[in-house]
Amino acid sequence: MEKVDCIIVGGGLAGLSAAYGLASEGLEVIVIERGDYSGAKNVTGGRLYVSPIRDLYPELWKAAPFERPVTREFVTLMGDGAHTTIELASERFATPAYQSYTVLRARFDQWFADQVMEKGGMVITKNRVDDLLLEGGKVIGIRAGGDDIGADVTIIAEGVLGLLSSKAGLREEPRPQDHALGYKEIIELPPGVIQDRWHLNEGEGAAHLFMGGVTRGLMGGGFLYTNKDSISLGIVVGMEAMRQAPDKVDSYTLLDEFKELPQIKPLVEGGTIVEYSAHAIAEGGIAKVPKLYGDGYLLAGDTAGLSLNALVTVRGMDFAIASGYYAARAVIDAKERDDFTAASLAQYEQSLRSSFVLKDLETARYIPHTIENPRLFTHYPQAVSNLMEQVFTIGPGPSKKLSSTVMGGVRKDFLNLQTLKELYAMRKI
Amino acid sequence: MNIEAKLGLDVFKIDKERHITIDVETCNRVCVNKACLYVCPANLYEIDDQGNNTVNYEGCLECGTCLISCDHRALEWHYPRGEYGVQYRMG
Numbered sequence: 001m002e003k004v005d006c007i008i009v010g011g012g013l014a015g016l017s018a019a020y021g022l023a024s025e026g027l028e029v030i031v032i033e034r035g036d037y038s039g040a041k042n043v044t045g046g047r048l049y050v051s052p053i054r055d056l057y058p059e060l061w062k063a064a065p066f067e068r069p070v071t072r073e074f075v076t077l078m079g080d081g082a083h084t085t086i087e088l089a090s091e092r093f094a095t096p097a098y099q100s101y102t103v104l105r106a107r108f109d110q111w112f113a114d115q116v117m118e119k120g121g122m123v124i125t126k127n128r129v130d131d132l133l134l135e136g137g138k139v140i141g142i143r144a145g146g147d148d149i150g151a152d153v154t155i156i157a158e159g160v161l162g163l164l165s166s167k168a169g170l171r172e173e174p175r176p177q178d179h180a181l182g183y184k185e186i187i188e189l190p191p192g193v194i195q196d197r198w199h200l201n202e203g204e205g206a207a208h209l210f211m212g213g214v215t216r217g218l219m220g221g222g223f224l225y226t227n228k229d230s231i232s233l234g235i236v237v238g239m240e241a242m243r244q245a246p247d248k249v250d251s252y253t254l255l256d257e258f259k260e261l262p263q264i265k266p267l268v269e270g271g272t273i274v275e276y277s278a279h280a281i282a283e284g285g286i287a288k289v290p291k292l293y294g295d296g297y298l299l300a301g302d303t304a305g306l307s308l309n310a311l312v313t314v315r316g317m318d319f320a321i322a323s324g325y326y327a328a329r330a331v332i333d334a335k336e337r338d339d340f341t342a343a344s345l346a347q348y349e350q351s352l353r354s355s356f357v358l359k360d361l362e363t364a365r366y367i368p369h370t371i372e373n374p375r376l377f378t379h380y381p382q383a384v385s386n387l388m389e390q391v392f393t394i395g396p397g398p399s400k401k402l403s404s405t406v407m408g409g410v411r412k413d414f415l416n417l418q419t420l421k422e423l424y425a426m427r428k429i
Numbered sequence: 430m431n432i433e434a435k436l437g438l439d440v441f442k443i444d445k446e447r448h449i450t451i452d453v454e455t456c457n458r459v460c461v462n463k464a465c466l467y468v469c470p471a472n473l474y475e476i477d478d479q480g481n482n483t484v485n486y487e488g489c490l491e492c493g494t495c496l497i498s499c500d501h502r503a504l505e506w507h508y509p510r511g512e513y514g515v516q517y518r519m520g
């Protein structure tokens with residue numbers, strides 16, 4: 001059996017990041033990717049938070065094919081007949097170095113794969129890894145298309161479904177309680193139109209999230225990100241929420257309904273749909289992170305459950321890149337010791353624990369349960385818009401004092417036992 | 430735009446070997462929820478004239494939602510072989 005230092009299953013962000021780190025240090029690394037090219041199978045929202053990972057590969061980001069830096073944040077709370085949009089224009093966000101950028105994965109991942117190859121790493125596309133090779137509980141390599149390739153360490157970065165790793169018993173099979181479905185359209189629009197609609201200077205970008213009234217009360221919401229000459233418009237909806245819904249909804253119709261809403265229609269007006277895509281999202285949080293290493297292997301990115309759905313921000317790409325980085329460091333050090341046992345590779349988990357990856361997941365420990373509450377997706381967005389509507393209403397007859405309008409709305413929708421209980425639950429997040 | 434037309438925008442390289450196989454007997458015998466019929470973002474599951482569950486695997490977006498949501502492990506689901514299946518141009 002042919003043997004290399006490291007095999008990486010999956011040429012997504014986690015896998016490519018690991019490969020880049022290893023190839024930069026001269027290790028022999030092969031990435032195996034099933035798509036025609038890296039990114040061909042990958043879907044994100046998406047915005048990549050660069051600030052947490054900037055220093056890991058400082059040289060990489062300068063020439064990266066980002067779409068737009070996100071300089072403006074929009075959140076729309078959707079109610080029936082009224083909605084409230086909060087627009088955050090922060091000078092800090094609009095000043096380099098930018099904290100986050102929108103990306104399209106087919107472009108971004110292909111570019112990343114090119115960087116790996118420039119460093120001497122091998123990225124083999126159009127090949128599916130069919131199995132992990134195990135010997136007495138140790139992963140010793142992979143099987144692909146009838147060929148076996150051995151490796152000192154196999155980094156498993158096969159994405160959210162974790163088919164090979166769960167088959168090999170290295171993690172649990174994915175459960176609907178811990179996953180959401182995300183899907184979107186790419187809608188082409190001229191750059192000038194995008195800039196006008198989201199109040200942007202040339203080249204700047206926006207992230208726009210929609211809560212309430214989008215997923216028929218099911219856990220989820222809508223997202224919109226501006227790319228160079230298109231927008232990514234999509235829906236995230238909890239799998240268990242769909243399964244438990246008393247009135248079953250065909251998932252794909254939610255996006256069509258969303259686009260027909262009077263709040264959304266003018267935003268997509270005149271655009272041309274050019275692609276439709278879907279992907280699962282891991283949102284079990286830290287409680288669902290499996291054992292990250294063992295004899296001869298490491299799990300990285302979504303396969304390791306390293307993603308976070310915090311209502312207005314989904315993060316997974318920065319975690320994927322960081323976990324790839326730390327996986328590479330662990331393999332480089334293990335190679336120096338010439339010891340690829342679990343004990344030697346345990347360094348990987350330690351470095352993730354002292355980095356933002358597991359720290360941020362730990363901070364967010366209680367988010368997954370808190371956001372299961374359907375009232376977050378129905379009652380509150382509606383209540384905010386009701387209140388704002390009252391504040392701005394001048395009806396016939398004398399108006400009430402502003403303070404009593406506000407207090408009336410607050411008392412009705414926010415000062416009750418249910419809300420206090422929910423606030424209490426939220427203190428943990 | 431209807432869902433078939435949306436799928437028509439995507440690039441698919443279709444394998445003659447199917448990557449999703451349904452254990453129809455299980456669907457018929459034990460499944461009440463039939464989640465696959467409504468969770469699929471490509472609307473590929475359908476009950477045929479004989480009352481059996483079918484999936485048009487050729488339009489699959491490979492999201493795995495049907496696999497994760499099936500109550501009864503009635504799906505044999507793996508990724509298409511390398512070179513086949515959906516190939517996103519944007520992603």
Ligand SMILES: Cc1cc2nc3c(=O)[nH]c(=O)nc-3n(C[C@H](O)[C@H](O)[C@H](O)COP(=O)(O)OP(=O)(O)OC[C@H]3O[C@@H](n4cnc5c(N)ncnc54)[C@H](O)[C@@H]3O)c2cc1C
Pocket residue numbers: 009010011012013014015032033034035038039041042043044045046047048049127128129130157158159160164181182183184234236278279280281300301302303306307314315316317318320508
């Ligand atoms: C709709 C949606 C919105 C999101 N929004 C955001 C966002 O705004 N910001 C953010 O940071 N994150 C977001 N996420 C999460 C983020 O996209 C993921 O966390 C991230 O893509 C994970 O990267 P990864 O490298 O672990 O996995 P992936 O990108 O899925 O890569 C896995 C790779 O492995 C390959 N592969 C799998 N099995 C095999 C096999 N057997 N053989 C060969 N190759 C294989 C796949 O083809 C793929 O290229 C979003 C996700 C979705 C679905």
Ligand code: SF4
Pocket residue numbers: 451455456457460461462463464465466482498499500501502503504
């Ligand atoms: S959810 Fe599973 S068992 Fe039920 S009909 Fe669908 S495939 Fe069959």
Ligand code: SF4
Pocket residue numbers: 278468469470471472473484488489490491492493494495496
């Ligand atoms: S993987 Fe996704 S797109 Fe494919 S059949 Fe299942 S739910 Fe539908």
